[in-house]
Amino acid sequence: MASIHAKIVHYPLRAPFAISRGVQTIASCVHARIEMDGHRGHGAGTPNARYQETPESALGQINDCAAFLSSFTDPEKARLALQGYLPAGSARNALDCALWDLQAKMTGTQVADLSVMPITSTHTVYTISLDTPDAMAAAAKTVRTQLRAENIKIKLGGAADILCAEAVCDATNDGAPVRLVADANEAWTSDNAAAYIEKLQSLGLSMIEQPFPSGKDCYVTLSGFSIDICADESCLDRTSLDNLPGFYTMINIKLDKTGGLTEALRLYHAARARGLKVMVGCMMGGSLAMAPAMVLAPSCEVVDLDGPLWISEDDDPPLHYRGTEITPPPSALWG
16 A cells, blocks of 8 residues: 655755746745655656646645555556556656655666666756846856856847857857757747847857747748757657657657656657657756656756756755766665
């Protein structure tokens, strides 16, 4: 018999984090613990207002699943059944990942072995919050100095996007290796997208994430660009792949969108079968929310799991970051 325990955990950020849709100062996650036969599995999800979620609504979904999950004695069977019982989102993510963790602990193995996806150290991008060009340039210099970051993501979504990108490019032109990508968070339109993409490509950026609002991706045709265009809000799970316009060459897999590692792995393999590149990303949160995504991270072209670098107090034990390099999660955390 399984028992479910859940709570909301708030993580104050070290500094305000701004994207095109607003500014965040606290990351609020739902934590789930599932107990079975003396073993415990843990998982976390980050509710997002973009997908009509709140911490309270996600917590309610988890608590509503308690009776359903209580009858299971096999965490794998519970995890597979959960896919059809609860819709994709942060609540299912927390439960799904807790069941993966529980299965590993009950079988005396690791999620890396269960998923046949080896977990190794990998480097994450560090995200530069949307701000003025000068402020973004200063932030880029700081992370280059303090974290020796070689992979930097620039948040865009305002009238000064080109000036911001140019400022960050200048600030990181210091002789050390650097890879720059950008994320517009659905802020661009058919009036400016082509010109913006052409400029960012000329500046040497290698990828632009979600330039258009989801559902309006088709109102402009992009051709002749070598820069990767990555679908984030336009790709939630496998059902999204059939509707992706052809100009997307990459997708961003976030476990809070797929509703957990189970669907994330299925989406990963389906995307690869279509010849798409893959990025693994995150909502803002602590190490427990990031750890399951480490199953995918070593196999992805872009890794964006820098949430714990933004918060002032992390889970215990935390993921270990050496600059922007993430080492595999300790088993006491997850997996």
